[in-house]
Amino acid sequence: MTVIDKLAAFEGEVPSSGATGPRTVRMPAFGISGQPTTLISLVTASLLVGAWWFVTEYGLVSSLFLPRPAEVLHQFVVVARDGYAGAPLIDHVGASLFRIGLAAALAILAGIPLGLLMGLNRFAKGILDTPIEFYWPLPPLSYLPLMIIWLGIGETSKVTLLFLAMFAPICLAAQSGVRSLPVERAQAARTLGATRLQLFAHIVLPGALPEILTGIRIALGVGWGTLVAAELIASTRGIGFLIMSAAQFLATDVVFVGIAIISVCAFSFAHAVRLAERLLVPWRGRG
Amino acid sequence: MLKIENASVFFEGRGRIVHALDRLNLDIADGDFVVALGTSGCGKSTLLNAIAGFLPLSEGRITLDGRAIAGPGADRGVVFQKDTLMPWLDVADNVALGLRFAGLARKARREKAEGLLDLVGLRDFGRSFPHELSGGMRQRVGIARALATDPDILLMDEPFGALDSMTREQMQQLLVDVWHRTGKRIFFITHSIEEALVLGTHIIVMSPRPGRIVARYRADFVRRLAEGASLKEIRLSDSFGPLREEIRDILHRDPEPKEEAA
Numbered sequence: 001m002t003v004i005d006k007l008a009a010f011e012g013e014v015p016s017s018g019a020t021g022p023r024t025v026r027m028p029a030f031g032i033s034g035q036p037t038t039l040i041s042l043v044t045a046s047l048l049v050g051a052w053w054f055v056t057e058y059g060l061v062s063s064l065f066l067p068r069p070a071e072v073l074h075q076f077v078v079v080a081r082d083g084y085a086g087a088p089l090i091d092h093v094g095a096s097l098f099r100i101g102l103a104a105a106l107a108i109l110a111g112i113p114l115g116l117l118m119g120l121n122r123f124a125k126g127i128l129d130t131p132i133e134f135y136w137p138l139p140p141l142s143y144l145p146l147m148i149i150w151l152g153i154g155e156t157s158k159v160t161l162l163f164l165a166m167f168a169p170i171c172l173a174a175q176s177g178v179r180s181l182p183v184e185r186a187q188a189a190r191t192l193g194a195t196r197l198q199l200f201a202h203i204v205l206p207g208a209l210p211e212i213l214t215g216i217r218i219a220l221g222v223g224w225g226t227l228v229a230a231e232l233i234a235s236t237r238g239i240g241f242l243i244m245s246a247a248q249f250l251a252t253d254v255v256f257v258g259i260a261i262i263s264v265c266a267f268s269f270a271h272a273v274r275l276a277e278r279l280l281v282p283w284r285g286r287g
Numbered sequence: 288m289l290k291i292e293n294a295s296v297f298f299e300g301r302g303r304i305v306h307a308l309d310r311l312n313l314d315i316a317d318g319d320f321v322v323a324l325g326t327s328g329c330g331k332s333t334l335l336n337a338i339a340g341f342l343p344l345s346e347g348r349i350t351l352d353g354r355a356i357a358g359p360g361a362d363r364g365v366v367f368q369k370d371t372l373m374p375w376l377d378v379a380d381n382v383a384l385g386l387r388f389a390g391l392a393r394k395a396r397r398e399k400a401e402g403l404l405d406l407v408g409l410r411d412f413g414r415s416f417p418h419e420l421s422g423g424m425r426q427r428v429g430i431a432r433a434l435a436t437d438p439d440i441l442l443m444d445e446p447f448g449a450l451d452s453m454t455r456e457q458m459q460q461l462l463v464d465v466w467h468r469t470g471k472r473i474f475f476i477t478h479s480i481e482e483a484l485v486l487g488t489h490i491i492v493m494s495p496r497p498g499r500i501v502a503r504y505r506a507d508f509v510r511r512l513a514e515g516a517s518l519k520e521i522r523l524s525d526s527f528g529p530l531r532e533e534i535r536d537i538l539h540r541d542p543e544p545k546e547e548a549a
Contacts, residue, residue, distance in 0.1 A: 182369075182371070184367050184369050184371045185371050185373070187339070187341055187359065187365070187367075187371075188365065188367060188371040188432075189384070189388075190340075190341075190358075190359035190360075191339060191340075191359045191360065191361065191363060191364060191365040191433075192361060192364075192384050192385030192388055192432070192435075192436060193360065193361030193385050193388045193389055193436060194388045195388070198388050202373075202384070202387070202388070203373065206373070206375045207373075209375075281375070283374040283375050283416060283417075283418060
């Protein structure tokens with residue numbers, strides 16, 4: 001064996017880290033992998049609004065079908081000032097938020113424990129799987145008539161409809177969170193002396209939390225999607241009602257106002273859950 | 288004394304019976320560092336899982352200081368091949384997890400964890416999170432965690448298998464120090480002959496189908512390592528090379544693959 005050149009590795013010139021520094025490179029990853037997209041999104045949004053303004057301003061589309069941005073803004077001010085259909089705007093927003101909020105709270109309170117139980121217990125899984133798998137792919141509008149027949153036209157049927165739509169994603173997420181527990185992690189806890197209860201509280205629950213939060217985020221999306229359907233039922237309040245009612249008068253600008261309000265609400269809710277994720281599971285994706 | 292008597296394990300998989308462990312006998316006395324060495328599929332992990340209580344035996348029995356083993360328990364600490372730290376706990380809380388299960392107060396837990404982190408050379412990392420550590424450091428945390436509940440024996444399933452060779456040597460040295468200082472019994476699995484020779488007071492060589500011990504050795508390299516000899520001195524010592532080649536011959540002597548029909 002001969003040594004060819006022990007020093008070779010050290011003789012290369014070290015690139016000077018001057019004002020510009022060396023040209024850094026990196027391995028291209030698959031997908032976007034954390035590259036910032038905010039600017040692109042902002043540009044897209046402004047282009048869309050610009051296009052909207054352009055086609056309406058130059059009369060390419062009748063304002064009956066697509067109102068001008070200024071009209072929508074004006075209508076928003078009018079609705080905010082004078083209310084709509086005999087109720088102030090805040091009542092409409094409040095009614096919708098109350099329904100979604102109550103249904104979400106109930107879905108979380110029922111969905112998480114039942115989902116965890118389904119992930120842990122054969123009987124719970126066997127019993128609950130059938131009804132959940134049966135009802136949850138159904139479009140809420142299809143069982144809306146039943147809700148009205150069974151529960152009347154009051155708040156109960158609306159909140160129940162929203163609850164049913166939001167329960168399944170949360171329950172299934174909790175269940176899958178339990179199932180994603182690596183067997184070694186459970187074994188490690190057992191050899192550290194964990195009782196079944198401790199195993200659940202200290203290992204299973206925190207391990208399932210990321211998926212549960214994802215489930216809640218999806219459920220809220222589904223909830224807002226179902227809201228308009230829920231407020232079809234003999235409502236006099238609510239953003240969904242506002243939209244449906246405005247549509248009957250071909251008040252397209254008011255429809256746009258309603259849509260904008262829903263989208264702001266839904267966006268805030270999703271953002272709140274994202275914030276909760278950052279606080280509760282900062283370790284997500286790193287375990 | 289950990290006593291394994293006539294331990295057999297049969298698995299059923301894809302319609303046939305796999306004979307994973309065949310009437311195996313092994314004693315691990317106080318202060319022993321027993322290394323099980325063999326190719327994959329020789330039953331060494333099966334044996335460890337049985338001692339840990341993760342897997343029941345088909346036949347035979349395992350007792351630890353007279354008590355029959357029935358399920359996992361804090362009297363047997365396990366260091367896994369895969370890193371099994373809890374990502375939501377910081378390093379000190381991970382180390383002290385077993386103490387938390389035992390109901391120790393937080394202050395006492397943190398103090399004990401500090402001491403153990405010191406032992407594995409991670410004094411200032413108590414507040415770090417697992418994902419901030421390298422693979423070698425995470426395995427050190429795993430060792431500290433297994434030691435925290437003061438188990439009667441430490442079971443280690445190829446704990447350094449995923450580490451680079453430099454880190455691996457550091458970890459071997461560290462483990463020998465820990466063993467020397469705590470006097471714990473250790474049952475250690477590896478497929479590296481050198482690692483087995485360097486670490487074990489006793490080395491059992493296993494062969495697959497069915498999993499059984501085909502050779503047993505006693506070695507004193509680990510005692511010399513514990514008393515300050517370097518890994519290099521040990522590897523270059525007269526008896527090391529021949530013994531390594533002898534064991535290599537045993538492992539390469541491919542036994543007739545015997546299929547166990549169902």
